[in-house]
Amino acid sequence: MSKVRVLVGTKKGAFIVSADGKRTQWGVSGPLFAGWEIYHMKGSPADPNRLYASQTSGWFGQVIQRSDDGGKTWHQPGTPAGQPTTTPEGMTKGESNKFVYDASQETGKPLTTHQWYDGTQRPWEFKRVWHLEPSLSDPDTAYAGVEDAALFRTTDGGKSWHELAGLRGHGTGPRWQPGAGGMCLHTILLDPRNPNRIYIAISAAGAFRTDDGGKTWKPINRGLVSQYIPDPNAEVGHCVHRIAMHPSRPNVLFMQKHWDVMRSDNAGDLWKEVSGNLPTDFGFVIDVHAHEPETIYVVPIKSDSEHFPMEGKLRAYRSRTGGNEWEPLTKGLPQRDCYVNVLRDAMCVDSLDPCGVYFGTTGGQVYASADGGDNWSPIVRDLPAVLSVEVQTLP
Amino acid sequence: MIRVVLPAHLRTLASTGREVKLEVAGQLTQRSVLDALEVSYPMLKGLIRDHVTKQRRPFLRFFACEQDFSHEPPDTPLPDEVASGKEPLIIIGAIAGG
Numbered sequence: 001m002s003k004v005r006v007l008v009g010t011k012k013g014a015f016i017v018s019a020d021g022k023r024t025q026w027g028v029s030g031p032l033f034a035g036w037e038i039y040h041m042k043g044s045p046a047d048p049n050r051l052y053a054s055q056t057s058g059w060f061g062q063v064i065q066r067s068d069d070g071g072k073t074w075h076q077p078g079t080p081a082g083q084p085t086t087t088p089e090g091m092t093k094g095e096s097n098k099f100v101y102d103a104s105q106e107t108g109k110p111l112t113t114h115q116w117y118d119g120t121q122r123p124w125e126f127k128r129v130w131h132l133e134p135s136l137s138d139p140d141t142a143y144a145g146v147e148d149a150a151l152f153r154t155t156d157g158g159k160s161w162h163e164l165a166g167l168r169g170h171g172t173g174p175r176w177q178p179g180a181g182g183m184c185l186h187t188i189l190l191d192p193r194n195p196n197r198i199y200i201a202i203s204a205a206g207a208f209r210t211d212d213g214g215k216t217w218k219p220i221n222r223g224l225v226s227q228y229i230p231d232p233n234a235e236v237g238h239c240v241h242r243i244a245m246h247p248s249r250p251n252v253l254f255m256q257k258h259w260d261v262m263r264s265d266n267a268g269d270l271w272k273e274v275s276g277n278l279p280t281d282f283g284f285v286i287d288v289h290a291h292e293p294e295t296i297y298v299v300p301i302k303s304d305s306e307h308f309p310m311e312g313k314l315r316a317y318r319s320r321t322g323g324n325e326w327e328p329l330t331k332g333l334p335q336r337d338c339y340v341n342v343l344r345d346a347m348c349v350d351s352l353d354p355c356g357v358y359f360g361t362t363g364g365q366v367y368a369s370a371d372g373g374d375n376w377s378p379i380v381r382d383l384p385a386v387l388s389v390e391v392q393t394l395p
Numbered sequence: 396m397i398r399v400v401l402p403a404h405l406r407t408l409a410s411t412g413r414e415v416k417l418e419v420a421g422q423l424t425q426r427s428v429l430d431a432l433e434v435s436y437p438m439l440k441g442l443i444r445d446h447v448t449k450q451r452r453p454f455l456r457f458f459a460c461e462q463d464f465s466h467e468p469p470d471t472p473l474p475d476e477v478a479s480g481k482e483p484l485i486i487i488g489a490i491a492g493g
Binding site: 035036057058059060061062063076094095097098100 | 408489
């Protein structure tokens with residue numbers, strides 16, 4: 001029977017929550033990396049036992065962790081404890097935590113500047129990895145979206161990371177600015193049909209696309225309207241919170257922006273608003289049903305100044321029409337006195353039938369629905385604030 | 396052998412106890428101690444000082460013999476008591492956060 005493994009990153013460690021395909025009885029293991037912020041954990045589609053985790057701390061900085069056995073054991077790639085500290089070639093290990101912007105003449109871009117909160121220019125400075133996106137075909141290849149916004153790639157299983165500097169060096173860089181949570185690259189979508197096409201999103205610069213494997217990038221923000229920036233229709237500067245895509249239709253994108261839920265049918269070249277009858281179109285997460293490409297999910301949040309559900313009622317919303325027409329999903333979710341948030345990397349879907357939908361809250365609950373959103377229940381509760389939720393569907 | 400006391404999270408990463416012992420060649424300074432520490436425990440690279448600039452991470456401090464050496468230049472000699480192993484160099488995280 002199939003199984004699901006839910007990877008939960010929190011403010012104080014990681015947890016793995018597992019069940020069989022019925023998704024009724026759940027087991028929780030953890031905390032892993034206790035006391036550290038785990039911004040994101042994700043498994044390789046090519047090898048589900050290969051997991052990557054971003055472990056970070058305001059005191060000690062960034063650590064990349066890797067598991068080769070489905071999360072039972074972990075190590076920093078290239079630096080297993082108790083083993084020699086140099087490779088047979090004499091190279092010093094310990095590079096897996098090293099995220100250095102590529103300013104070399106051959107492959108990189110000069111260390112450019114971006115806009116700071118006060119309007120001044122400030123050089124890029126690495127702070128943490130927000131999102132890890134393993135390759136669809138190679139377990140040793142993965143992408144890392146970092147703050148200050150840039151995209152890194154490993155091709156050796158996380159032992160070393162190299163910037164795809166064409167993105168940071170895009171000519172609009174000086175107009176990028178941090179959102180309230182920092183200038184983070186938080187979304188990485190790999191096109192399953194075209195390995196040279198990648199979508200990314202940055203708060204608060206917007207969405208970008210490469211069609212040449214990451215060498216050059218193009219802003220894809222036409223149609224976004226952000227009333228809170230000097231030019232509401234600007235080429236860059238939009239606070240995109242999340243983008244989602246169904247693998248069968250990689251040209252169709254859905255976006256939860258700071259305000260507005262958006263849709264593009266041409267790979268981001270043009271967006272249109274599909275907020276429709278949502279009670280508020282502010283929010284962070286958005287995802288697509290595994291088997292119905294026109295069925296999408298969001299969790300509306302009251303406003304940018306009040307990051308909690310409206311009226312204390314936690315409601316996911318589902319559209320079966322690709323947007324505009326939304327229905328509230330409430331069964332099993334708290335409908336009074338609930339003032340949690342659902343952060344941008346904290347929603348996912350499994351690929352079972354019926355499709356499972358999952359989201360985690362800043363109150364430490366992870367809610368799951370094993371029937372596409374009709375009924376919900378907490379699969380774990382009282383964890384530290386949840387930063388990210390990913391699910392693996394296992395044979 | 397000199398002694399270095401690590402904060403709890405770094406002990407976990409390095410799979411060590413509270414205190415590690417190191418051989419340090421030449422004059423004993425913050426830089427020479429951290430260089431030796433990172434050779435023995437490469438998983439700590441970048442977590443005490445920046446990978447490239449080698450600047451101390453802002454929320455970490457270096458103490459020895461009841462003195463704060465955090466703002467001393469990295470090549471300032473450390474006390475003889477540290478060099479002899481009588482006293483440890485203590486790397487400590489700021490008491491902050493939630």
